[in-house]
Amino acid sequence: MSSCDKNKLTDVSGRQSIEPKTFGMLKAAYSVKETLELLSIGRTSLYALVKSGELNPVKLGRKTLFLAHDLTNFLMRLGGRAAVERQKMQSSEGRR
Numbered sequence: 108m109s110s111c112d113k114n115k116l117t118d119v120s121g122r123q124s125i126e127p128k129t130f131g132m133l134k135a136a137y138s139v140k141e142t143l144e145l146l147s148i149g150r151t152s153l154y155a156l157v158k159s160g161e162l163n164p165v166k167l168g169r170k171t172l173f174l175a176h177d178l179t180n181f182l183m184r185l186g187g188r189a190a191v192e193r194q195k196m197q198s199s200e201g202r203r
């Protein structure tokens with residue numbers, strides 16, 4: 108088993124996901140403030156991601172939390188989109 112396979116998990120829906128520890132996440136859930144720091148974004152951007160459905164907060168009493176698993180999946184999707192954008196840019200440069 109490769110080191111990449113060791114970091115892969117299967118979630119309850121049967122989809123492959125990455126172990127949050129791969130991204131240095133040691134906790135199961137993060138507060139809004141911690142999530143802002145982890146993602147290096149501002150509060151407005153975080154709530155825009157929530158509104159768009161990219162991230163799903165969990166309420167525990169009055170506290171809003173973001174699950175490490177959800178943050179990991181978001182980062183993986185973000186990385187995939189960045190790769191697609193790079194590929195588009197490279198193919199458009201080749202047409203010139």
